[in-house]
Amino acid sequence: VDPARDNFRAMTGLYSSIQPADSVYLSTRTHGAVFNLEYSPDGSVLTVACEQTEVLLFDPISSKHIKTLSEAHEDCVNNIRFLDNRLFATCSDDTTIALWDLRKLNTKVCTLHGHTSWVKNIEYDTNTRLLVTSGFDGNVIIWDTNRCTEEGCPHKKFFHTRFLMRMRLTPDCSKMLISTSSGYLLILHDLDLTKSLEVGSYPILRARRTTSSSDTTATSSSGPRAVGSPCHQNDSSPLSEKHMSRPSQREGGSPRNSLEVLTPEVPGERDRGNCITSLQLHPKGWATLLRCSSNTDDQEWTCVYEFQEGAPVRPVSPRCSLRLTHCIEEANVGRGYIKELCFSPDGRMISSPHGYGIRLLGFDMQCSELVDCLPKEAGPLQEIRSLYSHNDVVLTTKFSPTHCQIASGCLSGRVSLYQPKF
Secondary structure, eight states, X not given: OOTTOSOOHHHHHHHHTEEEEEEEOOSOOOSOOEEEEEEOTTSSOEEEEESSSOEEEXXXXXXXXXXXXXXXOSSOEEEXXXXXXXXXEEEETTSEEEEEETTBTTSOSEEEEOOSSOEEEEEEETTTTEEEEEETTSEEEEEOGGGOBTTBOOEEXXXXXXXXXXXXXXXXXXXXXXXXXXXXXXXXXXXXXXXXXXXXXXXXXXXXXXXXXXXXXXXXXXXXXXTTOOEEOOSOOTTOTTTOXXXXXXXXXXXXXXXXXXXXXXXTOTTTOEEEEEEEEOTTSSEEEEEEEETTSSOEEEEEEEEOOOOOSSTTSOOOOEEEEEEEEXXXXXXXXXXXXEEOTTSSEEEEEETTEEEEEESSTTOOOGGGSOOSSOEEOEEEEEEEOOSSOEEEXXXXXXXXXXXXXXXXXXXXXXXXXX
């Protein structure tokens, strides 16, 4: 679609006509719930992370089953991340991360040991070629997968926080965002993964609600942490001693790895608090996408927050990087399960699990870019299309990076594919 056009009718029509194309459903029932879906960067392979230790691989174009990694891990497989078109990583409740090569799936490339609890998600820094993982032990660990040997893989604990749920890197790898079950959102600015962090080595820039006029205490690197802040860093880590240093200060800007602590405001949750269960980034780095549930688990929301760029006047001066722009209430079904939502590759659409199906959401009904329809006050996300093809609660959904196709997976193990039919 010509980006100079004022009206994206072709794109809106394409998304509006999307329908369930194929339901991939294996005769075996051993793989359990579908927790995560991931396409290879070239869109040729769809991988499925399953509850019962398995990873499934499909050809998303033909909907043919390629292979089942029946014992990929010893417990639930939670997340899959491609490093390139052939290498991918999986993580599990068995506390390990495994590396795989599509050209040789009979054995793992290697297994990474370092977490002490369930490993929940994987990121990859394309600048430094470092693998980044996070888990329910509260640790964010950096892995140098290019130096793996039979003895293991060099790694270090980069960050630690209580109640950690999800960790993501922005597309340019300049920020790390961490969501927590206590409602905090942590942002590490001017990210430098090559520097190990130590207690008190970074300034907390802000601990506040994103749209509230009242602020909590802002602290400097030498002062105490903000009251109620969940964050602290590791007091010991492998490979960290010789790299341990205070973050460098760029001229006229913030120090590297400076921390911002936010409690994003969610509609209806002003007084009750919330748990940030899912966290995604806009493909152009413009915004973050959160799925939040109330502490009483009776409400669920999808919210979009625009990044407010610009460094503070002083390294420790207050600032708020996020502004709530759009939100929508979700169907409160499948309580206790995390629903993983996602942006489309162009960032104009959101696919969100909704009961026994998915909803395609836009910033307006024309599927405009976020920057072209930013409201002065937070407005509702627009429902472009609803698709229902499952017989159980949908837990995860993913856009293909190369084709007009969406995949979704549910609690009973079915994977559905959606594409336009005219």
